[in-house]
Amino acid sequence: MIVDDHPMCRQATGMALRLVDPDICLVEADTLGRARDAASGAVMMTLDLGLPDSRGLRGLATMREEFPDLPMLVITGATHPAIEREVAAIGANGYLSKAASIGEMTAAIRCVIDRGYWFSDDMGEPDEDDAFSRLASLTPAQMRVLEAMEGGRLNKQIAHDLGLSEITIKAHVKAILRKLDVTNRTQAILMLREAES
Amino acid sequence: MPPIPRHQPADQPLLDIDHFTELCDMLGSDQTETLLRAFLIDLDTRIPAIVSDCVADRHDAAKRSVHGLKGAALSIGARRVAMIAAGIERAADGERRSMCADLAPCATETRDLINALLPQA
Numbered sequence: 001m002i003v004d005d006h007p008m009c010r011q012a013t014g015m016a017l018r019l020v021d022p023d024i025c026l027v028e029a030d031t032l033g034r035a036r037d038a039a040s041g042a043v044m045m046t047l048d049l050g051l052p053d054s055r056g057l058r059g060l061a062t063m064r065e066e067f068p069d070l071p072m073l074v075i076t077g078a079t080h081p082a083i084e085r086e087v088a089a090i091g092a093n094g095y096l097s098k099a100a101s102i103g104e105m106t107a108a109i110r111c112v113i114d115r116g117y118w119f120s121d122d123m124g125e126p127d128e129d130d131a132f133s134r135l136a137s138l139t140p141a142q143m144r145v146l147e148a149m150e151g152g153r154l155n156k157q158i159a160h161d162l163g164l165s166e167i168t169i170k171a172h173v174k175a176i177l178r179k180l181d182v183t184n185r186t187q188a189i190l191m192l193r194e195a196e197s
Numbered sequence: 198m199p200p201i202p203r204h205q206p207a208d209q210p211l212l213d214i215d216h217f218t219e220l221c222d223m224l225g226s227d228q229t230e231t232l233l234r235a236f237l238i239d240l241d242t243r244i245p246a247i248v249s250d251c252v253a254d255r256h257d258a259a260k261r262s263v264h265g266l267k268g269a270a271l272s273i274g275a276r277r278v279a280m281i282a283a284g285i286e287r288a289a290d291g292e293r294r295s296m297c298a299d300l301a302p303c304a305t306e307t308r309d310l311i312n313a314l315l316p317q318a
Contacts, residue, residue, distance in 0.1 A: 006265045008235040012272045015228050050264050077268045077283070098271035099279070101216055102223045151257070152290075186289065193260075193287045 001027045003035040004048040004075070009098065013046050013075060016105040020113065032059045036066060044071040044113050047092075049078055055147070056195070057086050064091045073112040075105070082132030083195070084120060094118030131191050134180045142179070145172040150189045209276040211307050216274030217314075232273055233311050239269050240278075240304045247285070248301065251294045259293060260286055275307050 002010045002017070010028050017024050027042065029035035032054040039045060045067075051059055060074060073094040074087050087095045093112045096105060108118040138146065141162075148158040155173065159166040173185070182188050220229045243266045250259035263285045270279035281303055285296045 004268070006268050008232065008239060008269045009265075009272055011235060012232055015224055015232070019223060048268070050268075052261065077264070077271055077279075098268050099216075099274070099276075101219045103219055106223070190287070190289060 001029065001035065001039055001042040001045045003029045003032070003045060003051065005030045005051050006048075009048065009075075012102075013105070016102055016109055017046075019102075019106045020109050032062065035063065039063070039067050039070060042067075042070060044073065044109070046073045046075050046109070049074060049076045049083075057083070057090060060087065060092060061090050071112045071115055073108055073118065075100075078195075080132060080195075081120070081122075082130050082136075086132065086136060088117075088119055095120075131180075132195050135192065135195050137179050138176060142172050142176050145169060146176050146188060146192055149173070149176075149185055150192050209280050211275065211277050211303075211310050212314075213274035213276050220273065230315060233315060236269055236273050236275065237308060237311060239266060240308055244301055244304050248297045251285070251297045254290070254294075256290045256293065275311075277303050278307050 002013045004010045004013065007030075010030075014026050014028070017026060024043075027038050029038055030052075032051050035045070035047070045063070047060060047063065049056060049060065053059075054062070060072070063070075063072065068091075072092045073096060074092050075096045075098055076083075077098045079097040079099070084095045093115070094108050094117060096108045096118065100108070111118045135143075144162060145158055148161060153161065155166050155169045158164075159169045162169070176188055177183065177185075180188050180191055182191065217229075220232070224232075243262050247259055247262045247266065250256075250262060263282045267279050267282035267286060270276070270282060278300070281296070281299050285293055285300065288296050
């Protein structure tokens with residue numbers, strides 16, 4: 001199963017899958033929702049991290065929770081050792097850049113179909129000063145607030161959207177800035193974008 | 198937070214020739230051509246949309262489109278387009294519009310190069 005919102009990327013991944021197994025039955029999905037509906041019975045899944053209904057690693061975590069035994073290969077344009085560590089920690093079977101050669105992609109697919117693992121030899125050690133580690137330290141509620149900030153929402157609007165008081169949102173924003181070690185909302189938003197791009 | 202060092206787009210090749218050659222070797226010329234033609238369509242359709250979204254400050258739409266363009270460009274080894282797209286994607290909302298100025302000329306150069314590689318219809 002190929003999950004990517006870009007038709008050409010699905011096409012390229014499909015070609016690589018057919019190199020591994022010419023008789024493979026390909027199912028494509030362009031959103032996480034469609035992938036969830038169609039993933040039962042799949043022998044493996046390639047998953048992009050930037051889907052219209054799922055940004056970042058939350059989609060991977062959701063899929064892993066719902067399909068704990070499904071071999072999953074993350075194929076993404078967002079390559080960073082810290083993201084790769086998170087992908088491995090969530091339980092994916094592999095992590096590959098969209099810039100990978102077709103030879104590497106087929107090798108990764110073959111490995112993951114065989115229930116192996118495809119990660120860099122050197123993912124590095126977690127660095128507490130790393131922007132990704134700081135983002136990972138946010139609670140789910142704080143992450144929701146940060147994503148709303150990134151969408152241009154004001155505290156009052158975020159409070160309304162999330163069904164919380166404005167004081168609570170202000171407290172979350174303060175905690176977010178402290179955890180990310182930034183001084184204002186713009187810097188926090190840029191850090192999130194950096195991580196998601 | 199210390200700034201993250203970045204390569205400049207001009208340091209990147211328009212097309213990674215090793216990536217492209219391997220595509221041809223492993224997929225064959227027909228499938229490679231299919232991918233390249235799909236990418237050309239992407240350039241033709243997405244770039245005007247990205248520029249127009251950036252000019253109109255439709256930041257979410259611009260980011261979605263440019264993210265897709267980046268992935269497609271990486272898939273075929275169009276490195277310079279991918280790098281410019283990545284820069285636009287992670288830019289602050291106010292900076293995105295000016296960064297678009299680099300995208301169209303780079304896309305034109307990449308399109309010309311790909312067209313030169315493709316068999317003429």
